Amino acid sequence: MTEQSRQKYTRTHGCNQLSSHNAGEQVVLAGWVNSLRNLGGVVFLDLRDRDGLTQVVVNPEELADAAEDVRQLREESVIQVKGTVRERPENMRNPDMKTGDIEVVASWLKIENLAAPMPFHLEDEEVGEDLRLQYRYLEMRRSGLIDKLRLRHRTSQIVRDYFDTSGFVEVETPILSKSTPEGARDYLVPSRVHEGKFYALPQAPQQYKQLLMASGVEKYFQIARCFRDEDLRADRQPEFTQVDMEMSFVERDDILTEVEGMIQRVMREMLGKEVPLPFPRMDYRDAMARFGTDKPDLRFGLELVEVTEHLRDTSFRVFQKVIDSGGCIKALPLPGSVQLSERRIEDWTRIAGEYGAKGLIWLKFEDEQTIKGPLAKFLTEPEIQAVRAETNAEKGDYVLLVADRREIAESALGRLRMEAAEAGELIPSDRYNFAWIVNFPLLEYDEEQGNYSPMHHPFTSPVKEDLHLLDENPLQTRANAFDIVMNGVELGGGSIRIHDPALQEKMFNVLGMGEEESRKRFGHLLKALGYGTPPHGGIALGLDRFVMLLAGAASIRDVIAFPKTARASCLLTGAPSDAEEAQWRELHIAPRRQQKEKG
């Protein structure tokens, strides 16, 4: 190898670093061609690396050999350039560019990779998301996605440091795990060694972390990947990341305090926001009654009120029927600034219908005494007055009414509260409101299965005072569980767990599991509880959702490097894909279609 060819042109500067102070210096830059301006003789190109842009000038007199190559260049090609930093003439500086006072006059240029024409405009935000996902690596180059990944990285760092400082130990738990048919659908992994048996990917490290409490770890945390084979949403991916933690010898408020401290630190260091502690705590029942959801967005008002009693003797037959059958009438007062066009009422009626509401009634207060709307000819003067007083409505305000079963009326109006806030631009940006929702019901009745199912999970402890209700009135039993809500997004949930094996067995029993079945599914846990497991509890927070909110993003896909589509496929790699026949034979499985053809 000659001396010449061994000469290494390693980068001397980043594309954001040079200024007029460097004038006259020999530098080597490397990066992508961000844009190209070929004037026939002289060629200008903006070179981009992960830090910034620098203009490079290719002058035919000074670089005759490379000038021909430069003509072939296309945007997003990768090049290395050696050259001299030159101050630009006064009238040719670019004040919009950080390095706009200088340019690098190329004396040597190497095309490392001549890029094919881009399949889409990299900076065009209107490009279809499917195309951007297919070329995710191209989207990342210019979309600000990398900044979001940096934000995510730093958030994880702070979380790790916070828990480390508080004496927590990060423990990794298995990805190949055991299927438990409760809860979400499992992703299954067939076993080659054990014919006909399967691992499951963890929906959460729940049981392992409780076993770590039995192990004496006392303070555990993990930034853990979780998998759930359920239908997706803007804030749900089939695989996602939880900040998972568990503590021994604690009560509910110890956990809440620990988490509040962590969130406060993240908000301070990531956004420079000082969030006041403690976060407000709201009963599940109150959240439902006032906001129609268990994850209320507290950045704005617009609370629901109940008007059932005021309209108990109404002549409006639809309402009368609902009241007679034990339903209720909930109202959502809206300021007149939220325009209720006919089209909007139609749209919102359809939305209310998605929640099972059979209708949506509106009225407008023309003044204190007079209302407009379909109820105008049905409501009496005192009824109007009562509704007005209850809703605090003023002249020009609207009231939306849903009469139905309580859950339906509340959840439908809860959703319309969000629609109205958006439509009326009532949501302050740059504001962060946290709240704890506490005292969830322990159980709900599963109509399909015809039995009780846990609202959180089967290891959740009832609140002490409600223990007796487990026999008398299971649905009335409150759980010692809590959710944390940030700007209307459920960030995470946790609970105090059951650490008494007898109570745990009883719980399984209430859930309709016989002794044999519960031992088969959860025997390992029950056994551990019997060998000296301390009282414990913990929480899991959705890291993707948290970072999404910190980044001001609309979907968790925007804070995940390689997300999946709403149908759980990866457009970049094409996963999931077919497997070789030899592969599934080795795993003792066959696609059903194949079996049918054979059988």
Place this chain on the structure above:
RNA sequence: GGGGGCGUAGCUCAACACGGUCAGAGCGCCGGCCUGUCACGCCGGAGGUUGCGGGUUCAAAUCCCGUCGCUCCCGCCA
């Protein structure tokens, strides 16, 4: 499993309600010109299975049915 929105050139979109002219525009791409641009400019050109399959019709991008993909929501997500 159910409902809403979208699918036309490489990209973004127009033409679609009321079926009928060669399916157009901007950007990108290709060729030519251009030595101070920074959204460089100017001239010329190529590029289409209107997602796919079927139907109605003399005639379908347009109407109907089915299907696939993306997306939002309900159910689901212990």
